[in-house]
Amino acid sequence: METNIIIKLNNVNFYYGQSRALTDISMTFGKNKVTALIGPSGCGKSTLLRLLNRMNDLIDGTRVEGEILFEDKNIYAPDIDPVEIRRKIGMVFQKPNPFPKTIYNNIAYGPKLTGVNAGDLDTLVEQSLKQSVLWNEVKDILNKSAMNLSGGQQQRLCIARALAMKPDILLMDEPTSALDPISTAKIEDLIEELKKDYTIIIVTHNMQQAARISDETAFFYIGNLVEYNKTEKIFTKPDVKQTEDYITGRFG
């Protein structure tokens, strides 16, 4: 695999029971790039994202065809432990979902249980919270419940929680759709900062957001990858009419 590519999909099909949610997807994700997945509801972008860290395994009756290579290994090979994959490919969800624990324990939870980066937890907690630009707001209340934080703070806490595992890739499933504009701006700044060290793949409904923060953009429609290119190109001169219709708001 080329050095600047971190994930490669070869002819991936995905089924919920009998119905096919993704059709013959082949694409690559660049290392230390921000890739945005856009498209109307039900187009399969979230499904694709959750394929990358095997979160779809949790749903009964799903089936994957094709291969998804991460570090040259098919993450759906029978000898691969999905738990190991998820340690390297972190995820931030649509709705902030901190554990009903203290702020400190939210961050320390993963490293403590997995033994990954569990050396000096205090330093790790501080480091992760600084990375997600939450440290100054919470440094005096680390032992308070995370449920008392605002939505935007909770989401940055969830990002810090994922970062504490020191993943290679951060998957973000519409991370700002439940947040107000100020919190959204903070998260977008954060993504800009994080891409120096991480590969970020983000699903978003917000096209301005995709245009603002991503290097590459992939447009999905009813389970097909319609167009995939540099973000600049997609938003200025898309090759496919459907893409243009979607980004100009003619449908979706």
Next chain:
Amino acid sequence: MNTFNNNSMKWRYLKQHIFFGLVRASALIITLALGGIIFYIVYNGIGAISWDFITKPPTDSMTKGGIMPAILGTIYLTVGAIAIGLPLGIASAIYLTEYAKQGRIVRFIKVGINCLAGVPSVVFGLFGLGFFVILMKFGSSILAGSLTLGFLILPTIIGASEEALKSVPQTFREASLSLGVSKWQTTFRIVLPNALPGILTGSILGIGRAAGETAPIMFTAAAYFTSKLPGSIFDEVMALPYHIYVLATAGTNIEATRPIQFGTVLVLVAVVLGIDLVAIVIRSYMRRNKRW
């Protein structure tokens, strides 16, 4: 038009009052019934209660003395039933909700559990007699009685645990798994702690039932009279519900034991409430920092 409106409004208010009245009356009847029973027991039983009554064994063919061995026996049996029923019930519920593939087999198991809940308690008693007492050779003992009571309250505990586990938001599971934490750890570190208050709430019902049942223990654990306190889990015990049953039906002098019967009933009610109270305290302690 105005008068029509007023009348229709009045009629609606009236209907509302009648309806609220009925609902209120229902609640009142239940409270009165409960209060009546408690009052009757306390009124008739309080006279028998004394320090000797709860700390001394019976004497003079049960017509005098205390009921200490029966109190102790009921506590042993109830604690035994909890020790067997709670882990087994929670484990079954974890399997059914977290691990088992939802489908025909799980549905079949759930139907089975519901049927178990409807089985009369005397059937559990006979099963305990046949299986634990005779086949497993435990004899009539605390062990056999606790196992029988444990199985009796199992459906209640499984049902309560299932509901409690299901009410833990799926997003907690996803968050934990997405960090590369194993399913086993996720279940034990995130799902179970958040479900425990709910599990206990439901289990309180079962625990109260275990303490109060007569039929399951009459063949498996309870003795009419023991001259000394049990020394091991293989000994027979006296138990409050069985003691009441015996005094009220089979004593040599039923009338003479009447005050003791009421006293024993009062103590049984107090023990059940005491067990419930402990569970409630534990639950509220665990609930303190739960909010989502």
